[in-house]
Amino acid sequence: MPALIDSRQLLAFSTLARHGSFTSAAKELFLTQSAVSHAIKALETDLGVKVFDRVGKKAHLTLAGERLLTHADRILREMQDARSGIEELCNWGQSRLRVGASTTACQYLLPGVLREFKQSFPECVIRIEPGDSPLMGEALRANNIDLALMLRPPSREDVEFRAIFTDELELYVAANHRWATKPKAVPSAEERSSETYVLYDKSTYTYGMVTDYLRGEGVTLQNPIEMGSMEAAKELVKIGLGVGVFARWVAQKEVEEGSLVPVPIGVQPLRREWGVGHLKGRRLGLAEETFLGLFEAAAEMLQLAMARR
Incomplete structure (x- = not known):
């Protein structure tokens, strides 16, 4: 039976692969850089191949290292799951x-x-x-x-x-917005294109869903305002700086108090x-x-x- 890989060496390998830096890996593992370096050298000696190429202060996976990484994270995760299960x-x-x-x-x-x-x-x-x-x-x-x-x-x-569960995204406007007088009517593509939109962060799935949907409706977004907080986004909409896109459960309080009015985002619902x-x-x-x-x-x-x- 082939010799098993030492789990401590495998952990050092996985951590170094993630950081690409002996310094960062040692810091995460609460070890010295020399201890991490020793673990990697011992692993390479045991396997008979190099798993990292050292370029300056950076460590890059070799082809063998890439192959090992596909197994290492799963093995370490299963070991952690085994310990957690026993502790539970x-x-x-x-x-x-x-x-x-x-x-x-x-x-x-x-x-x-x-x-x-x-x-x-x-x-x-x-x-x-x-x-x-x-x-x-x-x-x-x-x-x-x-x-x-x-x-x-x-x-x-x-x-x-x-x-x-599934929710539905709608447009939300301030109480004095022109759309608020006809909350069930779908604004035309031209009307919707003329507005500034207050949207959640560009990196999110919701941002992509909203922009794709509006593009399909023929709506052109003009310099949307990106916010990392729904509360902040609602405040901007309430003072008339733009049109928001929220789910009802996020804006229910403002709807009940009358500071925000929901308007259909388009002819078809946009659900998440x-x-x-x-x-x-x-x-x-x-x-x-x-x-x-x-x-x-x-x-x-x-x-x-x-x-x-």
């Missing part, structure tokens, strides 16, 4: 839960779910990692989070997506699908399954509340 069995209710979510989900969806979750798992260590949907897949693959509250991502073989993502093939623990169930229940209540309005 030994300390029921004292596990951890790492959830990634957008700032919007953190503000509007998570608080109630986490309150209920804590009642069932009072000793569970919870960590929330804020970030928009495109970053969540990377965080899952890097094993930085266990679950991601996210929009349906482009098809990927390594991320499993469980759909939870929200859900929970996790690495495919990963067995979810009791804490994660409980969180998922609570999130499904909260989403169902949210949709029922929106349907009644």
Whole structure:
């Protein structure tokens, strides 16, 4: 039987491959640079091939290193999952839960779910990692989070997506905007092209969905204002600096108080699908399954509340 690869060497290899720098890798691993260098040399001696080319202070994967990396991250992740599973069995209710979510989900969806979750798992260590949907897949693959509250991502073989609920994006204008007098009418493409749009960050799935949809409607966006916060975006719309694009559950408070008025974004609805993502093939623990169930229940209540309005 061939000799097994030392797990400490494999961890040093994976960390160095990610950073490309002995200094950064050593800092993350709480080791000296010489210790990381020694681990890599020992690994290369054991395998009989070079896995890195050293160019100045940078380390670049060789072809053999690239092949090893395809296995290394999966092996390390499975080792971590094995340890987490054993710890959870030994300390029921004292596990951890790492959830990634957008700032919007953190503000509007998570608080109630986490309150209920804590009642069932009072000793569970919870960590929330804020970030928009495109970053969540990377965080899952890097094993930085266990679950991601996210929009349906482009098809990927390594991320499993469980759909939870669907929302609809609408245009929102200030109460004194000319469109506010006819809130059910779809503005013409020319009218919509004449407006300044206040949109969520360009790097998000939502930004791409909105711009693609409007382009298909013949609407030309003129220097849209990008915001990293829905609250800030709503404030700009309320004072008349532009037209916002929000889901009703994000703007319900402002609609009820009359400071924002929803208007159809186009003839056809623009819908998004929200859900929970996790690495495919990963067995979810009791804490994660409980969180998922609570999130499904909260989403169902949210949709029922929106349907009644």
